[in-house]
Amino acid sequence: MPKIEVKSLENLKAAQKLIDCGMYTTSVHCSYYSSFFSMKHFLNKHPHNSINYIDQDNYNNAGSHIFIYQQVYERVLHDSTYARKFRTEYQILKADRRRADYSDEQFTAEESLVSIQRSKNIQYTLNEIIKKL
Amino acid sequence: MNIKTYITNWMQKMIIDYPWICFKYEYSSKRKIHYIGVYPQTEVETNEAYCKDENLFAIDLESKYPEQIVLFGSDESFYKFTDNANCFSGCLDKTNVNFYELNEELNAFLYDMDAISKVIEKSSNNPDYPLALAA
Secondary structure, three states: OOHHHHHHHHHHHHHHHHHHOOOHHHHHHHHHHHHHHHHHHHHHHOOOOOOOHHHHHOOOOOOHHHHHHHHHHHHHOOOHHHHHHHHHHHHHHHHHHHHHHHOOOOOOHHHHHHHHHHHHHHHHHHHHHHHHO | OOHHHHHHHHHHHHHHHOOOOEEEEEEEOOOOEEEEEEEOHHHHHHOHHHHHHHHHHHHHHHHHOOOOEEEEEOOOOOOOOOOOOEEEEOOOOOOOOOHHHHHHHHHHHHHHHHHHHHHHHHHHHOOOOOHHHHO
16 A cells, blocks of 8 residues: 555544544544545546656645645546535635644534544545546 | 625525525634535535536635635534524525525424324314314
């Protein structure tokens, strides 16, 4: 299994473990990164229009997340319903991650579980799109 | 044009094109986020034409207002709208009622009818059963 995919899975497991420990706000951070790594993996393994990890890392600056998101979004737009699912779930999770990391807000167990579900939804959507290509 | 007007105009166009849609819109000044709730969830998520329109509008918004954060969502955990949220619906005149609330009202109505039917049945089986109770 590619290391990025392992990182994605580990972050998802970490998100659940942090909830089990009562660290709900920190868990959201892991849920977000789990989906982010799965997006990088999606770009790397895209059968017709891939971007390898080295080229992805060339955008390893403040705008790297925006770059990865935009590249993935362009590759899923042909399927309107999946594209909407991906966009809405990612944007909500990204905003939640920002609140979790930078604001003084505390997340509840329920909110953190929803973040895990959003991360899973993103990964499911990307997997389904890859299957159809 | 400010972003609130731009979003409002788009929602008003959408409820003409998709009369079954209900929108809720609210700007959180604390979080600096525009929240757009789109309902009913199942219909929205499976309607390709609407999803395409929303996808294109999201790209348009990012291009025109790159500093603003606009979140779309259809699930209940997306955002807890306050009573100050603006509601737009193509099929309802009551601007503060969405499909979920409407369904609740409908379910409550059906439940009441069921209870009334049972009382009427009892009263018809038993001539001594006070009809006043049925009323």
